Amino acid sequence: MKPDLLEAKAEMAAQFLKMIASAPRLLLLCQMAERECSVGELAEKTGMRMPTVSQQLSLLRAQGLVVTRREGTTIYYRLASEAAREVMGVLFKHFCAEDAAGLALVAEAEAETSEPATA
DSSP: OOHHHHHHHHHHHHHHHHHHOSHHHHHHHHHHTTSOEEHHHHHHHHOOOHHHHHHHHHHHHHTTSEEEEEETTEEEEEEOSHHHHHHHHHHIIIIIOOSHHHHHHHHHHHHHHHSOOOO
16 A cells, blocks of 8 residues: 555544544444434433533534434434444444443453552
8 A cells, every 4th residue: 555545544544533532422322333313312321411412423423423314303323334333333342232241341441440559
């Protein structure tokens, strides 16, 4: 691959990671990893206020990470690209899923942060 193309692709990846490197946005994206959701559903599932959800979804939409579908007065959001679905699938599997492996990772992370530092 040519250096210019490689650099452009690296910049695209960096922008993608920058956009998802936010706890509120990750919460929303994890909810959309399995299915599309409305603003109200996302607010209920995440505990975030609806204006906050709308603001974060607006950023994600502007960056092309989510797309919308209108049904009557309700707008549904879903992951936009295969890349976003694949990355969120991995993150969902390891950090969001309510299965033994996901819970084990959370427990392990909590144990690491609660252990006293040894110097």
